[in-house]
Amino acid sequence: MAEPTVGAGYARGLLELAVSKGAARTALAERSGIELADLEDQDARIPFSKYVALMRAGKALSGDAALGLHYGDDVDIAEVSIVGLIGQAAATPMEGFKQLNRYVRLIVETDNEGDGDRFQMKSRYGGLWMVDTRRHAETFPELTETAFAQFVSTPRRLGLTAPLKAVHVTHSDPGYRDEYERIFGAPVTFDADWNALQIDPAWAPRDLARLPKYVFGVLSERADALLEELQTSKSVRGRVESLLMPILHVGEANMDTIAGKMALSRQTLFRKLKAEGVTFERVLDELRQRLALDYLNARKVSVNETAYLVGFSDPAAFSRAFKRWTGSSPRAMREQRLAG
Numbered sequence: 001m002a003e004p005t006v007g008a009g010y011a012r013g014l015l016e017l018a019v020s021k022g023a024a025r026t027a028l029a030e031r032s033g034i035e036l037a038d039l040e041d042q043d044a045r046i047p048f049s050k051y052v053a054l055m056r057a058g059k060a061l062s063g064d065a066a067l068g069l070h071y072g073d074d075v076d077i078a079e080v081s082i083v084g085l086i087g088q089a090a091a092t093p094m095e096g097f098k099q100l101n102r103y104v105r106l107i108v109e110t111d112n113e114g115d116g117d118r119f120q121m122k123s124r125y126g127g128l129w130m131v132d133t134r135r136h137a138e139t140f141p142e143l144t145e146t147a148f149a150q151f152v153s154t155p156r157r158l159g160l161t162a163p164l165k166a167v168h169v170t171h172s173d174p175g176y177r178d179e180y181e182r183i184f185g186a187p188v189t190f191d192a193d194w195n196a197l198q199i200d201p202a203w204a205p206r207d208l209a210r211l212p213k214y215v216f217g218v219l220s221e222r223a224d225a226l227l228e229e230l231q232t233s234k235s236v237r238g239r240v241e242s243l244l245m246p247i248l249h250v251g252e253a254n255m256d257t258i259a260g261k262m263a264l265s266r267q268t269l270f271r272k273l274k275a276e277g278v279t280f281e282r283v284l285d286e287l288r289q290r291l292a293l294d295y296l297n298a299r300k301v302s303v304n305e306t307a308y309l310v311g312f313s314d315p316a317a318f319s320r321a322f323k324r325w326t327g328s329s330p331r332a333m334r335e336q337r338l339a340g
Helices: 008-020 025-032 048-062 067-074 082-089 093-107 141-157 177-184 213-234 236-250 255-261 266-275 280-298 303-309 315-326 330-339
Strands: 005-007 045-047 119-124 127-132 164-168 195-199
Touching: 005 008, 005 048, 005 093, 008 025, 008 045, 008 048, 008 067, 025 048, 045 048, 048 067, 067 141, 067 177, 082 093, 082 213, 093 119, 093 213, 127 141, 127 164, 141 177, 141 195, 164 177, 213 236, 236 255, 236 266, 236 280, 236 303, 255 266, 266 280, 280 303, 280 315, 280 330, 303 315, 303 330, 315 330
Parallel strands: none
Antiparallel strands: 005 045, 119 127, 127 195, 164 195
């Protein structure tokens, strides 16, 4: 199973907070194993393990033991993830809660993927609770701290309140209980049997939207595309495609090369692709087809340049393949696009 990942924007937000508290940017990158260039694209992904290392490096280098809690309280999630913007475009807190569950993987993936919604509303002890169902949360409690602090701090930034009656967390008291009580404004129970916030039921139907309704649709469309990309990257096919793309034009797009990059034998890669219902040859062929259509539709490169970019040294061979894909020659399609 592929390692969980974190949105690069989310990781960058944590790094910038640590820097603002005195940590050196280069030292944070070195200790976490993160290339700073990898954080430039907000929608890119970094391994979850590197985010954990970044959090721990940030705490050590900034001297802020409560950095995870402060990240949720001090940094607007809308500045570091599209999910925060979608929340601001939701009509009510409950609608925002629904969209959070739908897109939370774009912020951070956890070890309970496939187990249903990560955040759930449950009745217990005579009250309504928002429960974080993440497994083994006590091994990295900072993620719970950040998520819960964001839950109460985001409405405050919008001029609303998310009245809490109690906070339960499975980890032990980290030594800054006062900060918990300041941020949450409610009694905190450590070493609890779940991670949950008791909320006022009157909070659910309140008006929330701070962005026009049409923005919600635009943001959701983009988030759906990012989710699809994330899901594809988890498949063997997706990993093969991501490794093929940068080497298509250099003549090394073969199964042995990709198997080596994945630290697999040729036979193991064959079996893994077969389990997904494809062969290496089919993945390569369909990737070339998709990219060729993209290049020609963009009208920025010639037919011969397109042939080179998708891995054909012989333009005639590319033309034959293109006609097999589309029923038309690449030149005829390009001329049709230019005429349109």
